[in-house]
Amino acid sequence: MTISIALTKGRVEKQFLQYLKSRGFHVEPLVEKGRKLLVETDAFTCIFVKGFDVATYVEYGICDLGIVGEDILAETHPDVFDLMPLPFGKCRFALAGKPEAVRHQRKRRIATKYPNVTEQFFREKGESVDIVKLEGSVELAPIVGLADAIVDIVETGNTLRENGLTVIEEIQPVTARLIANRSALKIKKQAIWPFIEKLQGEGVAK
């Protein structure tokens, strides 16, 4: 029984392949995939998709497992089983803006790739804001006056610093996570659990 995995393309992909290698998996077909979007290894079939699509492929049962950032799970709340954190993709959600920003009486405008996370964050603070959805380069918005502040991922803080912005408030930590299709976890348990155990390896918290 073959396991299928939806993997987030980009930096998560690179870190996951390194992690797989450290756990004794053969990653050559994945490393040498070129522009192929579906690759088979001796242990599983892997598809390479954008983070927001990983949960969709897993929720619809096209893939048994997914490797996806917690940022995306927090934003979309897909109907999948959240199996465990993975030791990479570590960053955090933060509210950030210009250090000298003054508070006006009007509603603040917040730019973000994560409107639901932003909405929930400000709802819990009791502040009503206008949210502007962007697809990337979010740090630009306060510089050019599109927004008063942003809600985005911060890792090293370099992008904020180089654009003259600072963290105003930390929101929540984010890490890559292993998710599973709910039925696959039952139907394919004899294939999936040994795979997860090998993935966890020794000394990794279960």
Ligand SMILES: Nc1ncnc2c1ncn2[C@@H]1O[C@H](COP(=O)(O)OP(=O)(O)OP(=O)(O)O)[C@@H](O)[C@H]1O
């Ligand atoms: N600076 C970061 N540090 C650590 N993890 C990050 C960072 N930025 C994003 N991530 C994680 O990586 C996931 C994918 O990020 P994103 O969609 O920006 O793709 P990418 O890795 O930049 O690749 P690309 O934009 O080239 O497709 C995010 O959902 C998040 O979990």
Ligand SMILES: O=P(O)(O)OC[C@H]1O[C@H](OP(=O)(O)OP(=O)(O)O)[C@H](O)[C@@H]1O
């Ligand atoms: O704190 P840092 O280490 O600088 O990392 C944070 C940056 O990384 C991500 O951007 P990404 O590179 O994915 O580009 P994007 O703006 O197109 O999303 C995120 O959106 C921040 O911009």
